[in-house]
Amino acid sequence: MNYTSTRDAAQKVTAQQAILKGLAPGGGLFVPTSLPGLNLQTLLGKTYNQVALAVLQAFLPDYAPDFLQQALDDSYGENFDNKAGHVVKVTDGLFALELWHGPTSAFKDYALQLMPKLLVQARAMLNETDETIFMVATSGDTGKAALEGYKNRPGIKMAVFYPENGVSEVQRLQMATQQGDNLAVYAVKGNFDDTQRGIKIAFNSQDIATRLLAQHKKLSSANSINWGRLLPQIVYYITSYLALCQNGAVAMGQPVDFCVPTGNFGDIMAGYYAKLMGLPVGQLICASNQNNVLSDFFASGKYVAKRPLHKTSSPSMDILVSSNLERLLYHETQSPAQVSQWMADLAEKGEYQVDAKTLEEINKTFAAGWADEEQVSEEIAELKTKYNYLADPHTAVAFKVWRNLPASGRPVVVLSTASPYKFSGKVLQALGQVVPADEFDAIAKLEQVSGTKAPAALTALKTKPVRFTQVIEADEMLEVPFTL
């Protein structure tokens, strides 16, 4: 199988090249040129890693099966508490796919545990001798998951930047206590936009590229536009469906809806690929927080990024440009020229409008909605009191959006993307509790109130030595890659 660009049909690369390059020349995203079919019957009863191997082999023919098997076993075993793809029944017909049992307690571990191994292997197979330098801007979850995935990987250096006052205390401590010889973490004076802008400037600077090359270094991006980050996420749609078949909740072939808390459109796009491969998916429900660019888009076909960004209790969904939507537009239109035009409009005018036929096609698969802060609190409380289910704010957005839609009559799997203990304050507040000032007191209180246990890696932060304390100006970010 090969990969091509959403904006240029002339591009043809292998999986390894797509993963190493990240972004296609000319700015497009890499997409598979064909899609493998699924034989669900043969996958029934298989372990998570067995299903994952079948999926990866189909998409990554230039990686040896033995290598993939080892990479999977190293990624999704004990460090996922042996709970990769864990499905919980909330009530009849309503299920939570808990994706936060990995090392950093957010779903991004699925991609960022596996992808670094794929990237290191791609470097070796393609004889890349220059160091790969990652600059990562994070509003919370991506930074820690990337640090944990890339720590001590040969040939790779990484700098993570977060806005000084823009992440939760747990998220800050997760990053500031990070171990590993090949990485650094900086707080940046300013907001997330300032941080992201710094990275964009570095990427677009020919001067920086030339100076780095003299040091045998190349800049790359670890964000979710890389195919290597999307691919691992296809697996849990399939395994969760199989789990429902196995426990009798659905009959093989019966369609199931998936509701996904969405930011950059990477996670839900993986569900779309699973559907294209033949998974019986009814609707994919795209759930947004107050930053409701996507639900406006699904309603009108007009994508308007030019609007104020709201800071919410689900920071990983505080996004105005959902980059992976470009992949959906490509698959729906099959037209790189059309996609290029829309993306040019987005860059120049901050918006684009798709035609009625494309919108109609998209809406055959997708439904969408959004929830504001008050609704999120309501939903956290309702899930707890009615079903004894504890949800983090991102997950609660999805439950609420599903609940607000007309009932489809199909079972639904809600993707639960972060541990509630990453956001103990908001969860306690939603449950009507007084929130202790100290983060670890809040975690302890949430344990007591909910009768659940916080992930050990989060409680351990209390005693871990803080390693990174540097606060820099946004323009100082540009010098960091030379110091790694």
Ligand SMILES: *Cc1c(COP(=O)(O)O)cnc(C)c1O
């Ligand atoms: C990143 C993230 C999301 C959004 O996922 P996308 O792939 O960007 O749509 C949702 N919830 C949590 C907890 C996240 O970290």
